[in-house]
Amino acid sequence: MLTVCHLYPDLLNLYGDRGNVAVFLRRCQWRGIPVRLLEVRFGESVDFTKVDFLFLGGGSDREQQLVVTDLLPRLANLRQAIEEGLVVLAICGGYQLLGHYYQTVEGRKLPGLGILDLYTEAGEDRLIGDVAVKVQVGGRSQILCGFENHSGRTFLGQVSPLGRVLRGFGNNGRDGTEGARYKNVFGTYLHGPLLPKNPAFADYLINLALARRGLEIMLPPLPDVLEKKAREVILRRLRLRGS
Amino acid sequence: MQVRMLSALWAGKITVKLARLAGGKGSSFPGKVALYLFPQALEAWAQKLNSRIIVVTGTNGKTTTNNMLASIFSSLGYRVLTNREGANLASGLASAFIRSASWKGNLSCDWALLEVDEAAFSKVTAHLKPAVVVVTNFFRDQLDRYGELDRTVSLVKEALSQLPPTKLVLNADDPLVVKLADTSHPVLFYGIGVPVRAGKEEESCREARFCPYCGRELQYQYYHYSQLGAYYCPGCGFARPPTQVEALAVRILDGHVSCQVRVGDQVVDCELPTLGFYNVYNALAVFGVGMWLGLSPEVIARELGRYVPATGRLQRFVHRGRPVYLNLVKNPAGFNETLRLLSMSSETKDVFIALNDNEADGRDVSWIWDVDLENLLPRSTVLSFVCSGRRAADMAVRLRYAGVPLGKIEVLPRLEDGVRTTLGGRGKSVYFLATYSALWPVEKLLRRYGKEERDADRLPSLS
Ligand SMILES: [Zn+2]
Numbered sequence: 001m002l003t004v005c006h007l008y009p010d011l012l013n014l015y016g017d018r019g020n021v022a023v024f025l026r027r028c029q030w031r032g033i034p035v036r037l038l039e040v041r042f043g044e045s046v047d048f049t050k051v052d053f054l055f056l057g058g059g060s061d062r063e064q065q066l067v068v069t070d071l072l073p074r075l076a077n078l079r080q081a082i083e084e085g086l087v088v089l090a091i092c093g094g095y096q097l098l099g100h101y102y103q104t105v106e107g108r109k110l111p112g113l114g115i116l117d118l119y120t121e122a123g124e125d126r127l128i129g130d131v132a133v134k135v136q137v138g139g140r141s142q143i144l145c146g147f148e149n150h151s152g153r154t155f156l157g158q159v160s161p162l163g164r165v166l167r168g169f170g171n172n173g174r175d176g177t178e179g180a181r182y183k184n185v186f187g188t189y190l191h192g193p194l195l196p197k198n199p200a201f202a203d204y205l206i207n208l209a210l211a212r213r214g215l216e217i218m219l220p221p222l223p224d225v226l227e228k229k230a231r232e233v234i235l236r237r238l239r240l241r242g243s
Numbered sequence: 244m245q246v247r248m249l250s251a252l253w254a255g256k257i258t259v260k261l262a263r264l265a266g267g268k269g270s271s272f273p274g275k276v277a278l279y280l281f282p283q284a285l286e287a288w289a290q291k292l293n294s295r296i297i298v299v300t301g302t303n304g305k306t307t308t309n310n311m312l313a314s315i316f317s318s319l320g321y322r323v324l325t326n327r328e329g330a331n332l333a334s335g336l337a338s339a340f341i342r343s344a345s346w347k348g349n350l351s352c353d354w355a356l357l358e359v360d361e362a363a364f365s366k367v368t369a370h371l372k373p374a375v376v377v378v379t380n381f382f383r384d385q386l387d388r389y390g391e392l393d394r395t396v397s398l399v400k401e402a403l404s405q406l407p408p409t410k411l412v413l414n415a416d417d418p419l420v421v422k423l424a425d426t427s428h429p430v431l432f433y434g435i436g437v438p439v440r441a442g443k444e445e446e447s448c449r450e451a452r453f454c455p456y457c458g459r460e461l462q463y464q465y466y467h468y469s470q471l472g473a474y475y476c477p478g479c480g481f482a483r484p485p486t487q488v489e490a491l492a493v494r495i496l497d498g499h500v501s502c503q504v505r506v507g508d509q510v511v512d513c514e515l516p517t518l519g520f521y522n523v524y525n526a527l528a529v530f531g532v533g534m535w536l537g538l539s540p541e542v543i544a545r546e547l548g549r550y551v552p553a554t555g556r557l558q559r560f561v562h563r564g565r566p567v568y569l570n571l572v573k574n575p576a577g578f579n580e581t582l583r584l585l586s587m588s589s590e591t592k593d594v595f596i597a598l599n600d601n602e603a604d605g606r607d608v609s610w611i612w613d614v615d616l617e618n619l620l621p622r623s624t625v626l627s628f629v630c631s632g633r634r635a636a637d638m639a640v641r642l643r644y645a646g647v648p649l650g651k652i653e654v655l656p657r658l659e660d661g662v663r664t665t666l667g668g669r670g671k672s673v674y675f676l677a678t679y680s681a682l683w684p685v686e687k688l689l690r691r692y693g694k695e696e697r698d699a700d701r702l703p704s705l706s
Contacts, residue, residue: 010452016612022644060391129606147607192609196640226643229636229654
């Protein structure tokens with residue numbers, strides 16, 4: 001039984017984020033993998049070491065701050081789970097708050113959780129549009145595609161990027177990096193949402209979650225014809241045919 | 244000043260003609276030209292009307308409310324100027340004035356009824372100085388263009404507080420709208436005062452879970468949809484305010500909605516020739532405007548009973564004897580309402596969804612994942628789903644993860660292919676849902692293959 005935890009579905013759900021959770025759940029169910037959903041709201045308790053897939057969506061500055069105050073007291077528990085291989089997907093605001101801080105336009109530094117060695121500064125204009133990123137996961141290269149919409153510019157310290165920007169802006173529109181990866185923690189600006197558009201990446205996350213429970217299995221393929229069509233529309237538009 | 248205004252007007256008028264020759268509707272571009280030549284054009288025209296201007300803003304219901312107002316004002320013998328739907332930014336408003344103005348610059352109207360985009364509200368209303376402002380509701384819409392909802396609400400509020408005396412008509416059932424009553428303007432509230440529909444409320448698309456004043460989670464006695472309902476804050480006492488216009492009873496019947504409305508201390512019956520429950524709100528807003536202007540509630544009720552829906556507002560067609568409906572969907576709240584409507588009849592149906600991502604639709608289509616398809620989709624009665632438009636495949640993926648079997652989903656990005664295939668279905672009725680930029684092309688196709696039904700008289704008369 002895999003446990004999926006959607007953290008703060010009420011506070012962090014900006015751009016159809018719950019689609020990521022829906023896709024993870026369905027792709028397990030279609031293969032007969034028992035899975036359950038835990039929605040954890042503000043102030044509710046949860047043991048992260050018992051969770052297999054943790055999802056954090058996007059939210060405004062105000063909501064991110066609320067979330068950080070709620071998570072700080074249980075940071076040790078979350079860190080322990082992450083060191084043990086907990087699979088985390090954090091998008092936009094959820095990604096930013098895993099870093100050291102978020103600096104607002106006025107120059108205020110809002111503290112983050114410090115799980116990923118990165119920080120974010122608010123920019124003047126928003127980085128908006130279709131985006132494609134080349135990632136290396138499970139020894140293979142994939143193209144992730146999605147939509148980005150963020151004013152924050154994220155700069156990485158001693159942490160690897162999730163991938164290289166092929167089209168779009170990525171972390172900051174300057175250094176060509178997109179997202180971050182530490183162990184099984186994935187942070188990214190890609191929404192759209194991410195997993196419905198990138199079923200191979202969704203399956204990779206499912207495999208990681210199963211592997212952490214000692215189950216090294218080959219996932220049976222699913223008929224992803226519609227997903228392929230949806231990807232092709234964006235890849236063709238970005239002049240990245242194929243894959 | 245007069246010279247600049249006239250030259251801007253003429254340039255605009257010539258652009259209208261050119262646009263017509265080129266086959267366009269000319270709904271925004273002439274205004275753009277005029278405003279470029281004379282940035283104060285809106286102000287100058289508004290002055291001519293001496294604030295006989297009504298502005299309707301909010302996320303959903305602007306067009307319907309404005310059209311209802313227009314038909315009532317016309318029936319009372321007023322000449323009205325309205326902007327074409329969607330042309331609700333400054334350029335669209337300027338275009339409306341250009342159409343109504345003579346070459347000498349005189350306006351051939353008594354009232355201007357304008358729908359204004361909620362995000363553009365702060366930029367245009369200062370120029371208009373409207374007599375009455377209606378705010379319908381605030382939902383998430385086209386996030387990539389507007390940023391966050393909180394910001395939109397505070398911009399509207401700021402703009403309102405800078406206006407000279409304006410009368411407000413506010414939806415009491417939306418906590419985000421009620422916040423606007425903090426400005427010093429006289430306010431009239433409208434709302435639906437009784438629970439109409441039982442059932443679990445979707446949490447995913449409630450915009451305002453928390454009290455706008457103290458941040459506590461709002462409690463509800465009942466919901467109508469999304470965050471609309473009878474709310475109160477256990478922290479600071481913020482609650483749905485008492486209303487001056489209130490629906491006392493609402494019955495959703497086959498093909499129409501019947502309601503009893505209290506306007507001040509008068510009660511009138513009102514039959515709305517629409518399937519959509521949410522149109523009750525639009526009708527109440529109209530009663531509110533009428534109350535500020537001293538219009539008779541009976542006359543308003545009578546006119547509303549004859550209301551013909553605008554393009555894509557549950558517009559009715561007939562194709563080979565089957566009823567065909569066309570409805571605009573542009574955000575999760577509205578899409579959810581449309582799904583509820585589909586579940587109301589137990590007949591079999593075919594469903595067409597056109598999802599575009601042009602500028603007017605919002606470039607980002609991720610909002611379809613906030614639509615509560617999992618809980619609201621009447622799976623058993625829908626025989627087929629045809630997904631069309633530029634992002635047809637995205638819609639298809641969404642349906643798949645909502646549990647629709649692959650065999651029921653077809654992807655036909657070209658609208659014409661999609662419309663024809665859907666009309667060839669076997670359902671007893673057909674529903675066409677389309678985002679903004681797909682709406683008119685789909686309407687045109689439905690007119691070609693079917694026949695529009697504008698027969699509001701088939702309803703039992705009340706008088
Ligand atoms: Zn409160």
